Amino acid sequence: MCGIIGYAGDRSALPVLSAGLSNLEYRGYDSAGIALTADVLSVHKTAGEVSALEAILPESADHTQGIGHTRWSTHGPPTDENAHPHTDCTDRVAVVHNGIIENYDALRDELAGHEFTSDTDTEVVAHLIEEALDGGAEPRAAVEAAIDRLEGTYALVVTIAGVDELYATRRDSPLVIGHGADGTFVGSDVTAFLEHTQERTYLEGEDFAA
Numbered sequence: 001m002c003g004i005i006g007y008a009g010d011r012s013a014l015p016v017l018s019a020g021l022s023n024l025e026y027r028g029y030d031s032a033g034i035a036l037t038a039d040v041l042s043v044h045k046t047a048g049e050v051s052a053l054e055a056i057l058p059e060s061a062d063h064t065q066g067i068g069h070t071r072w073s074t075h076g077p078p079t080d081e082n083a084h085p086h087t088d089c090t091d092r093v094a095v096v097h098n099g100i101i102e103n104y105d106a107l108r109d110e111l112a113g114h115e116f117t118s119d120t121d122t123e124v125v126a127h128l129i130e131e132a133l134d135g136g137a138e139p140r141a142a143v144e145a146a147i148d149r150l151e152g153t154y155a156l157v158v159t160i161a162g163v164d165e166l167y168a169t170r171r172d173s174p175l176v177i178g179h180g181a182d183g184t185f186v187g188s189d190v191t192a193f194l195e196h197t198q199e200r201t202y203l204e205g206e207d208f209a210a
């Protein structure tokens, strides 16, 4: 079980996400990554420790929204390509995931026209969202349509270029929302953002949060 952190608010997301990943290191992991959201996504990821990720991150960034992940590989070895976040063909959608998408093989077959860049079960989620967006769905509806297709266990957080909200959902993997004075946090574990929040909401069942 590895870690997720997400942030949307008024502060610079980069230091929040980077510190959140450091706070989650105790859970064990083999790779780490961050996606920062603006009209174009900025994705940075690597096999290895959070310190290796920090070495390739920009020194500062204006983005006020983003997602981060520490991976414990289940599908595909710990390589840079298999590190999360995973993106769609157009680099509009970025996804971080804890858990296992059991029907990823069938979904990959269905998404045969898409270009996959990793061995992970997770990447299908980004391409499913892309399909729904291309079909004309609004961002939130596109994420919900993709989630409807998944079998297995997941905590998932999604960010989409040009969309100023994050989407978070879970099934059999923990996910908690943190409400802070200057933004909203999401994490696999409160330790990801504890110092920034007074109030928390634990997602239950198959809750979906925007």
Ligand code: GLU
Pocket (backbone or CB within 6 Å): 001, 002, 003, 070, 071, 072, 073, 074, 075, 076, 082, 097, 098, 099, 100, 101, 120, 121, 122
């Ligand atoms: N199954 C996903 C992968 O192998 C997520 C693993 C995890 O929970 O970190 O990338």
